[in-house]
Amino acid sequence: MALLAVKLLMFLLVISGKPGSAAALDDCVFLGEEEKNSLYEDGDVVVGGLFPLHYSPLSSLISFCPGFSSRALRWMQTMAFAIQEINQRSDLLPQLKLGFHIRDSCDDIPVSLRASLLLVNGQPESCAAINRTVSSVNYYFLLFQVSYFASCSCLSNQREFPTFMRTMPSDTFQVRALAQLVSYFSWTWVGVIGVESDYARFAIQLFLQESVQYGVCAAYTHFYPVTLSQQALDELLDMSSSKVIINFCSESEMQGILREVRRRNISGLQWITSEAWATAKSLWEKSADLLTGTLGFAIRRAAVIPGLKRHLTSLNPAHIHKSAFLAEFWEETFKCRLNGSVNKHSHGAVSYLDRPPCDGMEDLNDVYSPYSDVTQLRVSYNVYKAVYLVAHALQDMSICKIGKGPFLNGTCADPKNFKPWQLIHYMKRANFSALGEKISFDQNGDPIAYYDLLNWQRRPDGSLHLVKVGFYDASSSAGRSLVINDSAIRWPLGKQAFRSVCSDSCPPGSRIARRKGEPICCYDCVPYALECSRCSEDTWSNNARNLCIPKTIEYLSYHELVGILLCVASVLGAFISISIIVLFHTYKATPLVRANNMELSFLLLVFLVVCFLVGLLFIGEPSDWLCRIRYPAFGISFALCISCLLAKTAVVLMAFRATLPGSNVMKWFGSNQQRASVLLGTAVQVIICLIWLLTSPPHATSNTDYHSATIIIECVTGSEVGFWCVLGYIGILACMCFVTAFLARKLPDNFNEAKFITFSMLIFFAVWITFIPVYVSTAGKYTVAVHIFAILASAFGLLFCIFAPKCYILILKPEKNSKKHMMQR
Secondary structure, X not given: OHHHOHHHHOEEEEEEEOOOXXXXXXXXXXXXXXXXXXXXXXXXXXEEEEEOOEXXXXXXXXXXXXXXXXXXXXXXXXXXXXXXXXXXXXXXXOOOOEEEEEEEOOOOHHHHHHHHHHHHHOOOHHHOOHHHHHHHHHHHOOOOEEEOOOOXXXXXXXXXOOOEEEOOOOHHHHHHHHHHHHHHOOOOEEEEEEEOOHHHXXXXXXXXXXXXXXXXXXXXXXXXXXXOOHHHHHHHHOOOOOOEEEEEOOHHHHHHHHHHHHHOOOOOOEEEEOOOOOOOHHHHHHHHHHHOOOEEEEEXXXXXXXXXXXXXXXXXXXXXXXXHHHHHHHHHHHOOEOOOOOOOOOOOOOOOOOOOEOOOOOOHHHOOOOOOOOOOEOHHHHHHHHHHHHHHHHHHHHOOOOOOOOOHHHOOOEOOEOOHHHHXXXXXXXXXXXXXXXXOEOOOOOEOOEEEEEEEEEOOOOOEEEEEEEEEEOOOOOOOOXXXXXXXXXXXXXXXXXXXXXXXXXXXXXXXXEOOOOOOOOEEEEEOOOOOOOOOOOEEEOOOOOOEEEOEEEOOOOOOHHHHHHHHHHHHXXXXXXXXXXXXXXXXXXXXXXXXOHHHHHHHHHHHHHHHHHHHHHOOOOOHHHHHHHHHHHHHHHHHHHHHHHHHHHHHHHHHHOOOOOOOHHHHOOHHHHHHHHHHHHHHHHHHHHHHHHHOOOEEEEEOOOOOOEEEEEEEOOOHHHHHHHHHHHHHHHHHHHHHHHHOOOOOOXXXXXXXXXXXXXXXXXXXXXXXXXXXXXXXXXXXXXXXHHHHHHHHHHHHHHHHHHHHHHHHOHHHOOHHHHOOO
């Protein structure tokens, strides 16, 4: 029966009335000496407690347990403290006094059962006749049990254990956390061991089921006896084929395993603890080098229980003589002998007669002991919550109103004389707060699971530092329940986690072949058969030719260096053009600006701003609408610029022709005619672009022909004829402008622009003649970059050749900006 698991025998019993008050026990004789092996305080309701104060029994027939646990004594004292704290409160059970009766379970099943009967009877076992024992056992199984340390998932079965509750989460949640932990670090080959008990059996069974969904395999599973013989240790350690080992046991069994590990000089093991020994600092004292880097889940820690530290350290020689527990702890802690100490304590402690007598000046504040260490209040916190669960259930029972009660005909229960099943009703519905935490239970009597992930690290002084490196919260959504801070973890060896796999991942070009009769984590790698399949258009084969991977997307982006430089150049050109417009507007009344057709100069500068900004349309991911804008915008903007230049040169040339006798040619080159010539020259380009857009417009496409690993997103012209017509028409206008300017280059005028226009046209021709072969021979984003470069270079050529000399005079040689200087020739 699962009730016989050792960890289950750490619980609290709720006893209505005083122990030993049953009429059937009236003929028992109280022996007295046995009560020194317990802690007792009377009350209206007495809460019994069993704690593993001693361990490693030498015999199951006698209570002779040599190992003493100061940690368990702290749990005992926490129970007593919680009950005394409740008795002092005015808002909780003001009309009821709680008592306690605490005994040692010796971490042993027979001793635990005997202690349980003593708690119920209130008498030593020498009083227990057969009939009374049977009666007591029946009464015992009717009592409600609240465990502070039993985590076996078997106890969630309310049909089999209807009177059981706990403040310790079920192993179901711990196992899920462990499975996710080993999966997180890619440990797919782990050893799973545990002490021969229901606790370990159920936990390992659950782990093997849970780990399958994470692809984790057990390298071996092994159960070892509570009392570890050399043969048992040999069987355990001879099968260690994995460096990562999960161990479901308590600290007493772990001590024996660590001794054998040291004897065999085994190192480099990654221990994964169960919650039973995740905070067992006593293991560190002799095995620090073997446990460095250990990982494990521990139950929720209470930051502080107010007043507990003072209660624990308030012990003095006047108090400890009342209990053999306290006397043994005192002698063990201070290495001295109390007056009246015998050769052997009644619980089996070794003789202290060879030690000096205690002088009465000992102080627990002057020494370190796990008993007074309140930095890791985990099990102690569970004990504290268990006591408060009982108190709140009794409180709910005490405020019940007759006629509205939960029992037959609306009756209520008497908090001082209740039936066990009546208390069960209230405890299963308990919902309260303890130290700021909301306490509630599910339908199985289990609390909401929350674990701290602890890493065992060495401090500079060699002591143990339990570092929280993560947590598991069962109430969180799937995939978010486990949180780990990898950078805070210290590993047994090196700076990263072990690799623990049965078979390494198969290399490219091979596949997994399962080994018959072995776990799924163990396999062979065999080459693929020579069968090929074609990748889709947007993917291509990797170097190993065993996987289709996405192709690289390529276009001229604002985020790459070339795109950034061209963008800056475009914006800079537009800024300079706008600055010249501002400068010319400031000096618009001066001879220099008024000469050579001021209106056309301003129009030319505006159109140059547009030319510079058109370059930005060529940067970024192409789309259909962007492609249909960029080419017409390029063609029309340059047609406007060249048309303005053509009009300016024609006016200069005709102006000097008009000085000949009898010539009236200038009437055809007035302001209106100049504007009309610009519009006419541009209108032809607009018509070409409209025909192009209506017949076969440019559009975006994905080009995969140039490079197999790259998808080039680009604008295609749609109609090559349309593109070259646009470019050709710009060339025709440029040729006309060049010829006109060349003819007017030597006309007598200090401000004659014809020679500067001639130079600008030469640069224009050089740029675009070079552009054609480069444009045809490049592909992808470099084609776009060449196009933008040609636009910017020709625009800068026009800007600087025509306007730089004028800006030089306006800014640096203002004395030349006069009508006198202009008319010198």
